[in-house]
Amino acid sequence: MFHVLVSDSISSDGLAPLLNDENINVVQKKVSEVDDLEKYDALLVRSATKVTEELLQKMTNLKIVARAGVGVDNIDVEAATKYGVVVINAPDGNTISTAEHTFAMMASLVRHIPQANVSVKSGEWNRSAFLGTELYGKSLGIIGLGRIGSEIAKRAKAFGMNVLVFDPFLTKDRAQKLGVNSCKLDEVLAQADIITVHTPLTKETRGLLGKENIGKTKKGVYLLNCARGGIIDEEALIHYLEIGHVKGVALDVFEVEPPVNRKLLDFEQVIATPHLGASTKEAQLNVASQVAEEVLKFLNGKPVTNSINLPTLTKDIFDKIQPFYKLAKKLGQLASQYMKEPVQHIGIVYEGTVAELETSFITKAFLAGFLGERVDSTVNEVNAGLMAKERGISFSEKIASNGSGYANCIAVQVDGDHRTFSVKATYIPNYGERIVDLNGFDIDFYPAGEVLYVEHIDKPGVIGRVGKVLGDHGVNIATMQVGRKNIGGEAIMVLTCDKLIDDQLIEALVQFDDIVSAKTIHL
Numbered sequence: 035m036f037h038v039l040v041s042d043s044i045s046s047d048g049l050a051p052l053l054n055d056e057n058i059n060v061v062q063k064k065v066s067e068v069d070d071l072e073k074y075d076a077l078l079v080r081s082a083t084k085v086t087e088e089l090l091q092k093m094t095n096l097k098i099v100a101r102a103g104v105g106v107d108n109i110d111v112e113a114a115t116k117y118g119v120v121v122i123n124a125p126d127g128n129t130i131s132t133a134e135h136t137f138a139m140m141a142s143l144v145r146h147i148p149q150a151n152v153s154v155k156s157g158e159w160n161r162s163a164f165l166g167t168e169l170y171g172k173s174l175g176i177i178g179l180g181r182i183g184s185e186i187a188k189r190a191k192a193f194g195m196n197v198l199v200f201d202p203f204l205t206k207d208r209a210q211k212l213g214v215n216s217c218k219l220d221e222v223l224a225q226a227d228i229i230t231v232h233t234p235l236t237k238e239t240r241g242l243l244g245k246e247n248i249g250k251t252k253k254g255v256y257l258l259n260c261a262r263g264g265i266i267d268e269e270a271l272i273h274y275l276e277i278g279h280v281k282g283v284a285l286d287v288f289e290v291e292p293p294v295n296r297k298l299l300d301f302e303q304v305i306a307t308p309h310l311g312a313s314t315k316e317a318q319l320n321v322a323s324q325v326a327e328e329v330l331k332f333l334n335g336k337p338v339t340n341s342i343n344l345p346t347l348t349k350d351i352f353d354k355i356q357p358f359y360k361l362a363k364k365l366g367q368l369a370s371q372y373m374k375e376p377v378q379h380i381g382i383v384y385e386g387t388v389a390e391l392e393t394s395f396i397t398k399a400f401l402a403g404f405l406g407e408r409v410d411s412t413v414n415e416v417n418a419g420l421m422a423k424e425r426g427i428s429f430s431e432k433i434a435s436n437g438s439g440y441a442n443c444i445a446v447q448v449d450g451d452h453r454t455f456s457v458k459a460t461y462i463p464n465y466g467e468r469i470v471d472l473n474g475f476d477i478d479f480y481p482a483g484e485v486l487y488v489e490h491i492d493k494p495g496v497i498g499r500v501g502k503v504l505g506d507h508g509v510n511i512a513t514m515q516v517g518r519k520n521i522g523g524e525a526i527m528v529l530t531c532d533k534l535i536d537d538q539l540i541e542a543l544v545q546f547d548d549i550v551s552a553k554t555i556h557l
């Protein structure tokens with residue numbers, strides 16, 4: 035008998051596969067009301083239950099946590115991974131509902147429907163107070179064109195809106211297919227009449243619309259957040275509402291839920307819902323049945339698809355693959371940070387001993403590393419292939435014989451909209467990972483920590499200048515490697531540093547004529 039705890043309100047119809055299984059005992063109670071937490075094999079949550087490390091420590095028999103929804107920011111995925119607990123979600127069950135809710139919020143916002151509703155119900159008939167704006171012909175800025183953003187784009191086009199999108203990972207092909215204009219963030223900010231955010235909450239997106247960026251928007255802009263509290267900074271919003279720069283705001287999500295920032299909610303031109311994006315019968319049935327079926331499969335020893343953290347390989351095979359899996363993931367992070375532009379194709383070639391292993395899993399590890407820099411924490415080797423395809427990135431793998439001269443070698447080429455990036459790496463048992471070729475330059479370094487990548491002309495004094503700039507900024511160099519194709523020609527320098535390299539340091543480096551570019555990469 036398996037014990038399953040459902041600790042948030044999840045559709046009972048959707049839970050039917052679990053409720054109807056006589057080998058499964060389902061308890062529907064809040065975590066705080068359960069005193070035998072240690073007996074449960076599975077935990078099903080929405081966003082109210084916080085799956086903390088402390089809770090995981092108490093649930094000693096727990097094998098799987100299922101999130102009936104998309105965002106897993108209420109689950110400590112790292113701690114779950116540490117305790118060997120699989121975390122799954124239902125990534126697309128609530129996409130349509132959230133897109134429709136956002137659209138409803140947008141229409142309500144520009145036509146003052148919530149305010150007019152309150153006014154009529156209180157006995158007033160004040161038609162002139164609620165003069166609205168048409169959506170037709172307006173420019174809608176969408177930040178984050180994933181599942182939800184794409185559905186909003188389709189609806190906006192049907193309303194005759196001009197759709198401007200900022201998503202650093204949006205390819206030309208996908209933008210063309212959806213009929214949207216792919217823009218830089220500043221272009222969206224400057225041109226959009228209405229801006230809606232649909233990214234996950236990550237360290238890059240927290241405060242994405244903060245004091246500086248909201249300041250770049252048109253006076254009279256409308257802003258919406260139906261993704262995650264914190265992507266639009268609440269204090270900055272208050273400021274721009276107070277000075278009349280922002281005309282109206284629609285919020286479904288808040289930095290703290292329920293919201294504590296009453297000042298924001300007190301503005302007449304702010305409309306709000308209590309995190310209702312996914313609250314439809316359909317979405318709740320979808321996400322509940324998706325996770326119920328996955329949990330049932332998992333408890334019966336079958337592989338699951340929407341796993342956030344753990345791979346589904348046997349330990350024996352995983353142990354052999356692990357060094358290459360770790361290396362491939364780092365290569366993915368390296369390529370993603372180097373490219374910082376839309377990518378069309380990723381080609382991976384395996385040589386030597388690595389080619390005898392389950393390379394499709396290693397390719398997925400590369401994709402997980404690559405997409406993890408761009409999408410959110412829900413990317414892993416289980417879902418990376420699907421996610422890459424969804425984002426218009428094709429990938430291929432080949433097995434080659436010899437060539438590199440190393441006992442094993444992973445060679446990757448990434449083709450972007452404007453350029454190509456290539457890297458070769460090897461794993462030497464008892465020694466470690468080495469990058470042995472970067473963009474066609476022979477090099478040899480251990481990929482870890484803060485990496486400074488400098489493209490320069492091979493001339494005397496360049497290395498000294500770089501060293502001095504780092505010294506002047508208090509950055510200690512741990513290792514340094516140079517590579518060139520011919521004397522006096524193009525060259526690269528790869529330094530690993532003991533401290534974060536900031537934008538000022540990069541600006542100081544690119545002042546020199548012989549330094550073509552400088553980038554930081556965190557591995």
Ligand SMILES: NC(=O)C1=CN([C@@H]2O[C@H](COP(=O)(O)OP(=O)(O)OC[C@H]3O[C@@H](n4cnc5c(N)ncnc54)[C@H](O)[C@@H]3O)[C@@H](O)[C@H]2O)C=CC1
Binds near residue numbers: 132181
């Ligand atoms: N209000 C609600 O009830 C719901 C809210 N959500 C939230 O909506 C978010 C988006 O959901 P999906 O569309 O399913 O996710 P998704 O993963 O399909 O799309 C996210 C998109 O954001 C883009 N992105 C990542 N970092 C970015 C950045 N710095 N700047 C611009 N774009 C960036 C990614 O490239 C991707 O295309 C979820 O992470 C979740 O937090 C999801 C469902 C319901």
Ligand SMILES: O=C(O)CCC(=O)C(=O)O
Binds near residue numbers: 310
């Ligand atoms: O469970 C809910 O209603 C919240 C949905 C959500 O925010 C998500 O799926 O990320």
